[in-house]
Amino acid sequence: MGDLEDISQHVSDKISLVQRMLDLSVIELPQHKVKKLELELFAITKLLEDFEECVNEQKKHLKDLQDIDESYQRSLKTVHHMKGNIPLHIPRKKDLVNGNEATTKQSDAADTQQPQAETVKKTSKTVVKEMEFVTMAEFESIPQYMRGRVSYDQLNAVVKCLNTTVTAKYNILHQSMKTLTNHSRKLQSRFKEQETKDTKGQFFVVDEDIREFTQMKVDKRFQGILNMLRHCQRLRELRGGGLTRYLLL
CATH class of the missing domain: 1.20.5 (Single alpha-helices involved in coiled-coils or other helix-helix interfaces)
Known part of the structure; x- marks a missing residue:
């Protein structure tokens, strides 16, 4: 100037x-x-x-x-x-699992969707694998007749529910009896009884486990979402002994 x-x-x-x-x-x-x-x-x-x-x-x-x-x-x-417009489900690493018993339940799995990814949680004896969240591309690849009115967030809410369940279950399974409460000992005994030669080395849950550790309703709609997860190759079913076992892939 x-x-x-x-x-x-x-x-x-x-x-x-x-x-x-x-x-x-x-x-x-x-x-x-x-x-x-x-x-x-x-x-x-x-x-x-x-x-x-x-x-x-x-x-x-x-x-x-x-x-x-x-x-x-x-x-x-x-x-x-x-x-x-931050996505609800951003893959992130999770902390190591500690030795405390997971006894708290979700207040509402559909309303408390937090981002997490497929991780491996370490304990003193083994690791616990979690299910990877479904991507938007995978969600859109699901046939419309199978999706129905289920939204992307509702689908991943079930993924989170299953991850919560498998983590809580195997946290109890991998603890010694003397460190568990009476209720947890009963759960551990039931978990072991449900294992078969086909589930060896696999991580699985059953309907009763989901009710035990979450407030997710195991109903017809829930079963429909499990079909979607099978389509996305997140789990497979193994039936036997009057139980349907959901094995994480």
């Missing part, structure tokens, strides 16, 4: 000088005065050209700043959109 003001003042001074010389032109000027007037006019022309170049350069700078501002506003809008 300082350069423009300096140029403007200089041009103004030159114009004033020429104006005075023109005012004196009513009388005949000596040749050297005429020559000087020509030089002053030439200098003013050059200054005006420099001034115009400076103005054009400032316009270019202004355009660049406007482009930067527009880019910033677009980025800011994108960030606000991302902040307000």
Whole structure:
């Protein structure tokens, strides 16, 4: 801005000088005065050209700043959109499982969907595998007749329910008897009775386990969601002894 003001003042001074010389032109000027007037006019022309170049350069700078501002506003809008539309199920690592018994239940699995991913939880004896959340692409690949009115979030709420159940179950299974309460000992005994040669090395739950550790209703709708999870290759069923075992894949 300082350069423009300096140029403007200089041009103004030159114009004033020429104006005075023109005012004196009513009388005949000596040749050297005429020559000087020509030089002053030439200098003013050059200054005006420099001034115009400076103005054009400032316009270019202004355009660049406007482009930067527009880019910033677009980025800011994108960030606000991302902040307000964070997916409910973002894969994240989970802490190691401690040795305490998991006895608390979910208040409502459909209303308390928190992001988590397929993880391996460590204990002193073994690891507990959890089911990976269904991606949106996988959800959209499920046939419409199978999906019905089940939403993406409702499907992953069942995934979370199954993960809660399998974690609580195997946390109890891998503890020593003397560290368990009477109720947990009964559960551990039942868990072991339900195991077969086909479930060796596998992680599975049954309907009774889901009722024990969550508040999810094991009804017709729940069974329909399990069909969707089988379609997405998250689990498979193993029947026998009057039980349906849901094996995590």
